[in-house]
Amino acid sequence: MTVTRPIALPLPGSREECAALDAADPLARFRAEFTLPADTVYLDGNSLGALPVRTPELLRRTVEEEWGQGLITSWNTAGWTELPYRLGDRIARLVGAGPGEVLVCDTVSVNLFKVLTTALRLRPGRRTVLLEREAFPTDLYIADGVTRLFDGARSVQLPSADELDAHLDSGVAAVVLSHVDYRTGALLDMAEITARVHRAGALMIWDVCHSVGALPIELASCDVDFAVGCTYKYLNAGPCAPGFLYAARRHHAVAEQPLTGWFGHAEPFAFRPEYQPAPGIGKFLTSFPPLLSLTGLRASLEIWDQVDLGQVRAKSLALTGLFIQQVGEVEVVTPRQEWLRGSQVAIRHPDGYPVVQALIARGVIGDFRAPDLLRFGFTPLYLSYTEVWDAARALREVLASGEWDDERFRRRGAVT
Ligand SMILES: Cc1ncc(COP(=O)(O)O)c(C=O)c1O
Numbered sequence: 001m002t003v004t005r006p007i008a009l010p011l012p013g014s015r016e017e018c019a020a021l022d023a024a025d026p027l028a029r030f031r032a033e034f035t036l037p038a039d040t041v042y043l044d045g046n047s048l049g050a051l052p053v054r055t056p057e058l059l060r061r062t063v064e065e066e067w068g069q070g071l072i073t074s075w076n077t078a079g080w081t082e083l084p085y086r087l088g089d090r091i092a093r094l095v096g097a098g099p100g101e102v103l104v105c106d107t108v109s110v111n112l113f114k115v116l117t118t119a120l121r122l123r124p125g126r127r128t129v130l131l132e133r134e135a136f137p138t139d140l141y142i143a144d145g146v147t148r149l150f151d152g153a154r155s156v157q158l159p160s161a162d163e164l165d166a167h168l169d170s171g172v173a174a175v176v177l178s179h180v181d182y183r184t185g186a187l188l189d190m191a192e193i194t195a196r197v198h199r200a201g202a203l204m205i206w207d208v209c210h211s212v213g214a215l216p217i218e219l220a221s222c223d224v225d226f227a228v229g230c231t232y233k234y235l236n237a238g239p240c241a242p243g244f245l246y247a248a249r250r251h252h253a254v255a256e257q258p259l260t261g262w263f264g265h266a267e268p269f270a271f272r273p274e275y276q277p278a279p280g281i282g283k284f285l286t287s288f289p290p291l292l293s294l295t296g297l298r299a300s301l302e303i304w305d306q307v308d309l310g311q312v313r314a315k316s317l318a319l320t321g322l323f324i325q326q327v328g329e330v331e332v333v334t335p336r337q338e339w340l341r342g343s344q345v346a347i348r349h350p351d352g353y354p355v356v357q358a359l360i361a362r363g364v365i366g367d368f369r370a371p372d373l374l375r376f377g378f379t380p381l382y383l384s385y386t387e388v389w390d391a392a393r394a395l396r397e398v399l400a401s402g403e404w405d406d407e408r409f410r411r412r413g414a415v416t
Contacts, residue, residue: 011321018385021318026311030381033303034236041387041394043366046210046344046377049236055299062295083294084285090301091235091244094309095208095227096218103281104244104297105289108209108228109138110259111245112176114284115226116146117258119174119203120153122251126173126202130164133157136182139207143176161188168200174225175202179217180210180342183369185320185334187211187342191222198223209233214316214343214379216309219246226251231297234343234379235304238296242289252280261286307381315380316343319388323376326392330399333373344377347395351404353412355395358404364391368416 012018022028034050036042042050066074075081088102095102105111116129127150129143140157147153158167161177168175175197180187194204203225211217213234219227227246231237247255256277262268264285266276277283317338323345324332331348335341349355349372356368366376378388398404 011318011325012385012389015386015389018322018389021385025315025384026308027315027380028384030303030307031384034382036382039363041364041391042382043364043376043378043391045236045379045382046214046233046375047367048239049213049233049300049379050382051238052236052300052303054302055238055296058299059292059295062292067291080288080291083291083298084289085282087294087297087301088244088281090305091212091229091231092246094212094217094235094304095229095246096216096222097220097246098249100281101220101249102244102246103284104231104242104294105285106243106245106287108207108230108243109142110286111228111243111284112139112142112205112207113146114257114259114286115205115228115245115247116143116174116176117149118247118251118255119205119226120146120150121256122254123173123201123203126171127151127153128167128169128172129153129155130167130172130175130202131155131157132161132177133159134181134183135176135178136207136209139176139178161193164193164196168197168202170201172197172200172202174205176205176207178207178210180208180214180344182210183333183373183375184346185210185342185344185375187215187335187340190217190219190224194222194224210342210344213304213312215313220248224248231300233377235297236300236381238293238300241293241296245284247281247284252283255283257284259286263288303381312380316378317341319343319378319380319383319385320345322385322388323378323392326389326396328392328396328399330395343379344375346376347374348372349374349399353416354406354409355398355404356416357409358398358406359391359395361409362394362398364394370416 066078084104087104089099092102143155147155197204206227208229212229230243231241260275264283266278333348334345352372352374353368356374
C-alpha cells in the first residue's frame with residue numbers, strides 16, 4: 001500500500017550504531033547476491049541497478065545451451081514464448097497486481113505510447129492528457145506524440161500534481177504521473193490521486209520506474225487503470241533491460257492498443273493476414289522482447305521473489321533519513337517527511353556536476369540531473385547503514401574542502 005502515515009524510525013547517531021543496525025539487518029543476506037566493485041559505495045541503483053552474481057551464469061546457460069544447443073527448438077522447449085507473461089506475473093507481486101495483468105515488453109516509452117493511446121480510445125469525446133511539467137521528459141514527449149494522432153487532442157503540462165483539481169474537467173481523458181519523481185524523489189499518493197482522477201471520469205496511468213523495487217506498490221487496490229515501469233533500476237535486470245506494463249483486468253476485453261504486432265495476435269503462428277488481438281494482457285505484446293535482456297530479468301527476479309517489500313521500505317526510509325540527517329548544511333530538495341519520499345535523496349547545488357564527479361573519485365557513486373541536482377539512490381538489498389554513513393561524510397568533506405573545484409571534474413560525459 002502507498003505509505004500515507006509516517007513510520008517512526010530510530011536513526012543511528014554514530015558509525016558504531018550503523019554497524020549494529022547492519023548486524024541486525026534482515027536484508028543484509030542479499031548483499032552477497034550482488035557483484036559490486038571494492039571500495040565503492042554505489043548510490044546510483046535508482047538509475048542502473050547492480051549486477052546480480054547469478055546473472056552471468058544464467059546468461060551463459062541461455063546462450064550456450066538454449067541458443068547454442070537448443071537452437072530454434074528452445075522457443076518451445078525452454079519456454080521462451082511464455083517469458084513476457086511469466087516474468088510479468090512475478091513483477092505483479094511487486095506492484096500489487098493480479099496474475100495476467102503485467103506484461104514484460106518493449107521500453108517504458110513504447111509502453112507508455114501503447115497504454116496512453118489505449119486510454120484515449122477508451123475515453124472518446126475527451127481529448128486532454130494531464131502531466132507534470134517536471135515529469136521524466138520521455139513521458140512528456142510521448143504524450144505530445146500520442147495526442148498529435150487524435151483530432152483536437154492536447155497534452156497539458158501542469159506546474160505540479162497539486163494543480164490537478166483546477167484542470168480535471170470533463171475534457172480530460174487521462175492523467176499520467178510518476179509515482180516517485182526522478183529528480184526530487186518525492187512520492188505521490190497513488191490511491192488518493194487515482195480516486196480523484198476517476199471521480200472526474202478520466203483514466204489514471206502511473207509511471208512506476210522510480211518506485212518499483214523501492215517500496216510496496218498496490219496498483220490493483222488503488223484501482224489504477226494502466227502503469228508502466230522499468231526493470232534496469234531497482235530490479236537489477238541489467239542495462240537497457242525491457243520495461244513492463246500493467247493493464248487492469250477490467251480493460252482487457254475492450255482495450256485496443258495501437259502497436260498491433262504479430263506477438264500480440266491471438267495466433268501468431270497461424271500467419272493470417274488479418275489482425276486478431278490475443279485475449280487478456282497478451283494483446284499488449286507487439287514483438288518479442290530481447291531474450292538475453294529477459295534472461296537478466298529472469299536472474300534478478302529469482303532474488304526479488306525472496307524479498308519482503310515491507311522490509312525494503314523500512315530500510316530504504318532509514319537509509320534516506322540517515323543520509324539527510326548526516327549530510328550537513330546542504331539544500332535537500334527531497335521531502336523530509338517519510339511518507340512523501342521514495343528511495344532517493346536529491347541535493348541542489350550550483351556546481352552539482354563537479355561535486356558528483358569529485359565524490360565518484362572518492363568511490364561514492366551518485367549522479368547529476370541538470371541543471372543543479374545531485375541524486376543519490378538507496379537500494380536496501382545491497383547497501384549497508386555504514387556505507388551510507390561513510391558516503392554522507394565523504395560528501396561533507398568534498399564540499400568543505402572545495403576539492404570538487406577542479407577542471408578534471410568539470411569535463412562532462414554524454415551521460416551524467
Ligand atoms: C521515470 C522514467 N520514465 C521513463 C523512463 C524512460 O525509460 P525507457 O528508456 O525505457 O523508455 C525513465 C528512464 O530512466 C524514467 O526514469
